[in-house]
Amino acid sequence: GESVGLHLPTLSVQEGDNSIINCAYSNSASDYFIWYKQESGKGPQFIIDIRSNMDKRQGQRVTVLLNKTVKHLSLQIAATQPGDSAVYFCAEKKEQAGTALIFGKGTTLSVSS
Amino acid sequence: KAGVTQTPRYLIKTRGQQVTLSCSPISGHRSVSWYQQTPGQGLQFLFEYFSETQRNKGNFPGRFSGRQFSNSRSEMNVSTLELGDSALYLCASRPHSWILGIATGELFFGEGSRLTVL
Numbered sequence: 001g002e003s004v005g006l007h008l009p010t011l012s013v014q015e016g017d018n019s020i021i022n023c024a025y026s027n028s029a030s031d032y033f034i035w036y037k038q039e040s041g042k043g044p045q046f047i048i049d050i051r052s053n054m055d056k057r058q059g060q061r062v063t064v065l066l067n068k069t070v071k072h073l074s075l076q077i078a079a080t081q082p083g084d085s086a087v088y089f090c091a092e093k094k095e096q097a098g099t100a101l102i103f104g105k106g107t108t109l110s111v112s113s
Numbered sequence: 114k115a116g117v118t119q120t121p122r123y124l125i126k127t128r129g130q131q132v133t134l135s136c137s138p139i140s141g142h143r144s145v146s147w148y149q150q151t152p153g154q155g156l157q158f159l160f161e162y163f164s165e166t167q168r169n170k171g172n173f174p175g176r177f178s179g180r181q182f183s184n185s186r187s188e189m190n191v192s193t194l195e196l197g198d199s200a201l202y203l204c205a206s207r208p209h210s211w212i213l214g215i216a217t218g219e220l221f222f223g224e225g226s227r228l229t230v231l
Binding site: 034036041042043044045046049089091100101102103104105106 | 117146148155156157158161169171203205219220221222223224225
């Protein structure tokens with residue numbers, strides 16, 4: 001089975017709202033987590049990453065939270081804009097998987113004006 | 114700086130044929146990974162190449178193969194195509210391989226090659 005998944009396949013928000021996209025992972029040995037954004041017709045684009053020895057990391061308008069106790073990862077987008085509409089994937093790297101990233105199936109974020 | 118370039122962007126093949134996809138990584142990047150993206154299975158790791166050597170391989174049949182050249186450009190090949198091979202094939206590059214213990218940094222994806230098998 002898949003080790004990284006997202007709680008909701010779709011999320012609809014209003015422009016200006018804060019968005020929270022969630023992801024659960026099952027392997028406590030994973031040491032690195034990444035969020036990617038994929039717009040229609042394009043390849044995934046890196047948003048932010050976090051190592052397992054951290055519980056929070058902030059970027060520009062985005063924050064990633066890692067809760068190792070419940071194996072939960074979330075991406076918070078502040079003041080969501082129409083340009084944030086895309087599919088968001090979380091990914092993990094497992095020690096035993098070597099160099100491979102394991103991706104979740106994605107959450108489609110729709111931002112309405 | 115040019116991004117990851119994949120060719121062709123779109124192609125249509127029939128069952129039983131074979132296909133070769135090409136990827137040019139970002140200049141200076143030595144690690145190239147390939148992923149298959151389908152609506153049903155999402156993004157799945159195919160393989161990674163670093164310094165012309167396959168470093169890791171995902172759970173795909175032997176019909177899927179790849180190689181990397183001395184200039185870091187990579188190709189992947191799928192032989193005896195099946196309907197289920199229809200997918201977006203994504204190439205991604207980064208400066209180093211994670212096998213070197215550098216477990217951070219972006220993975221830069223190309224826009225993919227969309228393969229349709231009829």
